[in-house]
Amino acid sequence: MNECPQCDKIFHDDDLIYVESCDEFVCELCHENKFFKCERCDDIVINDNCCTVNNGRTENSWCHYCYENYTMFCEHCDTSYDYEIVNFPEEDCCSFCNDDGEQGEIIHSYSYKPTPIIKLVKFNSRNLETVEKKEIVDVGYDVFKRMTKKRPIITKGISAKSKKFETEIHKGSFGNYQETAEVIGLELEVENKLEQHSISDLANGLIDDMDDRNERFIYLKRDGSLDNGFEIVTHPQSYDAWITNWKTFQPIFKLHEKGIRSHDTRTCGLHFSINRGAFTPLQLLKFSTFIYWNPMFIKDISRRTWRGLVGWSNIFSQPSYKITENTYQEIMSEKNHWMRRQTTFNKIGEVYSPVYSKKSLMSNTRNDRNTAINPTGDRIECRFFRGTLKESTLKMNLQFVHGVFEFAKHTSFENLNVFEFKRFCENNNLNLVAEYMNTIPHDKMVFFTHYYMDTMKSDEDLKNKEHPISYFTMYDDEQFKLEA
Numbered sequence: 270m271n272e273c274p275q276c277d278k279i280f281h282d283d284d285l286i287y288v289e290s291c292d293e294f295v296c297e298l299c300h301e302n303k304f305f306k307c308e309r310c311d312d313i314v315i316n317d318n319c320c321t322v323n324n325g326r327t328e329n330s331w332c333h334y335c336y337e338n339y340t341m342f343c344e345h346c347d348t349s350y351d352y353e354i355v356n357f358p359e360e361d362c363c364s365f366c367n368d369d370g371e372q373g374e375i376i377h378s379y380s381y382k383p384t385p386i387i388k389l390v391k392f393n394s395r396n397l398e399t400v401e402k403k404e405i406v407d408v409g410y411d412v413f414k415r416m417t418k419k420r421p422i423i424t425k426g427i428s429a430k431s432k433k434f435e436t437e438i439h440k441g442s443f444g445n446y447q448e449t450a451e452v453i454g455l456e457l458e459v460e461n462k463l464e465q466h467s468i469s470d471l472a473n474g475l476i477d478d479m480d481d482r483n484e485r486f487i488y489l490k491r492d493g494s495l496d497n498g499f500e501i502v503t504h505p506q507s508y509d510a511w512i513t514n515w516k517t518f519q520p521i522f523k524l525h526e527k528g529i530r531s532h533d534t535r536t537c538g539l540h541f542s543i544n545r546g547a548f549t550p551l552q553l554l555k556f557s558t559f560i561y562w563n564p565m566f567i568k569d570i571s572r573r574t575w576r577g578l579v580g581w582s583n584i585f586s587q588p589s590y591k592i593t594e595n596t597y598q599e600i601m602s603e604k605n606h607w608m609r610r611q612t613t614f615n616k617i618g619e620v621y622s623p624v625y626s627k628k629s630l631m632s633n634t635r636n637d638r639n640t641a642i643n644p645t646g647d648r649i650e651c652r653f654f655r656g657t658l659k660e661s662t663l664k665m666n667l668q669f670v671h672g673v674f675e676f677a678k679h680t681s682f683e684n685l686n687v688f689e690f691k692r693f694c695e696n697n698n699l700n701l702v703a704e705y706m707n708t709i710p711h712d713k714m715v716f717f718t719h720y721y722m723d724t725m726k727s728d729e730d731l732k733n734k735e736h737p738i739s740y741f742t743m744y745d746d747e748q749f750k751l752e753a
Contacts, residue, residue: 273285275299289313290332291314303316305319317590317591318333328494340352343362344361344362346379346494363493376499377491378490383488387413387452388407389506391445403513405510405513450544452506452507453506453667455502457539458492458498458538459501460534460537461528466527472489472499485504487504515664524658525658529658532659538582539656542649547674552678556674561586561630562720563720564622570654570669571655573654577655582640584653586611586623586626590623591622592621597621613626615720624727626728627728651670668699673690686717687706687718691707
């Protein structure tokens with residue numbers, strides 16, 4: 270009789286399977302659920318060491334050793350490729366991104382980045398009591414930057430350093446436009462699964478249905494991580510412009526009738542980007558904290574599996590999102606261990622989840638490009654949603670991103686939990702998000718909230734060189750465990 274080190278249950282020796290990669294004997298159930306077979310070297314490896322590699326058509330699951338030694342990363346499409354199959358004609362640029370024009374001009378290369386066309390709501394009067402109509406108006410990128418130019422907040426009794434940290438928008442710069450510095454764009458990845466039509470015909474059909482040959486609303490791009498698909502990219506709009514202008518995007522929700530899929534794929538995601546200039550540094554820190562310190566909630570609302578979330582938009586600070594007691598003690602015993610530079614740990618039952626510390630979020634430190642929030646250039650990109658062609662889901666996801674932006678503006682760090690966010694949504698006409706959160710069982714909401722509170726305390730413990738304590742093992746039942 271021996272104990273399986275993965276589940277701590279006792280089994281007969283004949284019921285245990287030897288795993289060479291970790292030098293352990295494990296039970297059949299753990300062998301099936303917690304390990305995978307590397308599709309390159311055929312080794313059996315624990316799920317935490319699973320890496321996603323693209324071979325040009327499909328994704329494969331590789332062990333970390335093969336990933337480190339037999340892949341190349343394309344900076345343009347954020348994808349790791351099997352370098353024995355996919356060519357790299359230029360350094361850090363795969364053949365898919367390099368080969369511009371193969372599918373016709375309607376689908377641009379991944380590196381295509383036109384000047385953004387900003388859309389805002391404009392009123393016929395600045396006096397809200399006499400407003401008779403409003404319209405959606407294109408605003409030049411440079412004009413919008415001038416409209417949203419910031420200045421330090423002037424407050425008595427604060428230091429010059431604090432004034433540089435906190436800034437505000439010139440409200441008088443907007444004229445008859447709505448007074449908002451927040452504009453949101455999205456990237457929706459889709460694939461041609463039925464292949465009844467060519468990808469070029471489908472792309473042309475979408476542009477024609479939207480009457481958008483001049484690309485005033487959307488443009489299409491190739492992405493090497495997709496299997497016979499493309500990205501639908503929108504120009505950025507204010508949230509009110511999105512809602513007012515929603516009918517324009519209806520042809521996107523009819524793509525499924527032509528064999529296009531997004532949710533029912535292994536690769537497709539939905540990314541929202543908010544212009545970085547809309548955030549104050551403090552608001553961006555609270556925005557990031559809400560996302561990274563509520564990982565179970567983000568996993569639910571993203572509609573991804575743990576494996577998909579960690580692989581494509583990691584919500585944790587490390588690829589291994591479950592740290593055992595032995596590994597944790599090893600990390601804490603080394604003062605300069607690489608994981609301690611940006612990570613705090615939250616203990617749930619017998620495992621630890623690695624979470625970005627507030628210090629690392631403040632400095633925008635991330636462990637790789639495939640992270641839940643990617644601060645890139647002048648955009649803050651939220652990458653965690655699974656792709657969708659369902660209208661109500663996409664609209665709710667848009668409302669969620671806008672809601673978290675506003676929530677972070679008005680809420681203290683102590684209250685960045687899901688109960689407070691639900692209350693905020695109910696009080697601010699974010700009805701789709703509030704309705705979704707009403708479907709989450711109360712016990713689960715309690716668990717999410719406890720996780721946030723404990724992460725906040727664990728972050729303080731790390732500063733004081735104290736170890737985290739598990740406060741809510743009673744909630745660590747099957748429905749809440751960190752499983753792949």
